[in-house]
Amino acid sequence: MLAEKLRVESEVLELPLGDINLRDFFTQKHPELANFTFSAAVDLEHRESITAADQPQKIDIMPPFAGG
Amino acid sequence: MTNCFVTGAISPDFIANCIANYQSQTQTGAHQIFIGQVRNDLIEGKEVQAIDYSANEAMANKVFHEIKAAAFEQFDLNEIEVYHSLGRVEKGTICLLVIVTSKRRKEVMKANEFVVEAIKAQVPVFGKEVFEDETHVWKVNS
Numbered sequence: 001m002l003a004e005k006l007r008v009e010s011e012v013l014e015l016p017l018g019d020i021n022l023r024d025f026f027t028q029k030h031p032e033l034a035n036f037t038f039s040a041a042v043d044l045e046h047r048e049s050i051t052a053a054d055q056p057q058k059i060d061i062m063p064p065f066a067g068g
Numbered sequence: 069m070t071n072c073f074v075t076g077a078i079s080p081d082f083i084a085n086c087i088a089n090y091q092s093q094t095q096t097g098a099h100q101i102f103i104g105q106v107r108n109d110l111i112e113g114k115e116v117q118a119i120d121y122s123a124n125e126a127m128a129n130k131v132f133h134e135i136k137a138a139a140f141e142q143f144d145l146n147e148i149e150v151y152h153s154l155g156r157v158e159k160g161t162i163c164l165l166v167i168v169t170s171k172r173r174k175e176v177m178k179a180n181e182f183v184v185e186a187i188k189a190q191v192p193v194f195g196k197e198v199f200e201d202e203t204h205v206w207k208v209n210s
Contacts, residue, residue, distance in 0.1 A: 041192070062124060064209065065192055066195040066206070066208055066209050067121075067164065067187055068209070
């Protein structure tokens, strides 16, 4: 859904130093995201933020879940 | 880690085979089975024909595993099986199967609800509700 809206499947990110609120970070990078509910996962773990100590390999942003 | 996804709809034969496999587990006294089926909701005057499911598969399988582990910790269970569809599932056909078994009925009733609600809230599965004219909207769980 988000990939469809943003027309981006994946991208290589350069993360700023320090603690990062993921919603704020991605909304700043892709302002269209401000209109959507989304959550983030860092290396397959649900996370709202990352710290300076984290070294994520992969960050997923995901729309509301709709299983079942 | 177990792959909980199946391609397309979950067939009644598949479910029957799952149930038949439990005949050898003579310590089991109760099964609770949840079957999720695709509804033909009307959305802005258009009828849903199918749901096209996608997922963050690696994360989803990890979360399915964590939900099962949490259920085993919380309830006295013998086994939990979870299967979710990926890809297109037509209205009236089955997209989710959860089977919980235990020695006793009260445990499976509580545990099955726990597992189904956790799947709905925590597993990164996404669904496009597809209409007859092949347009779609993205499904959001209620």
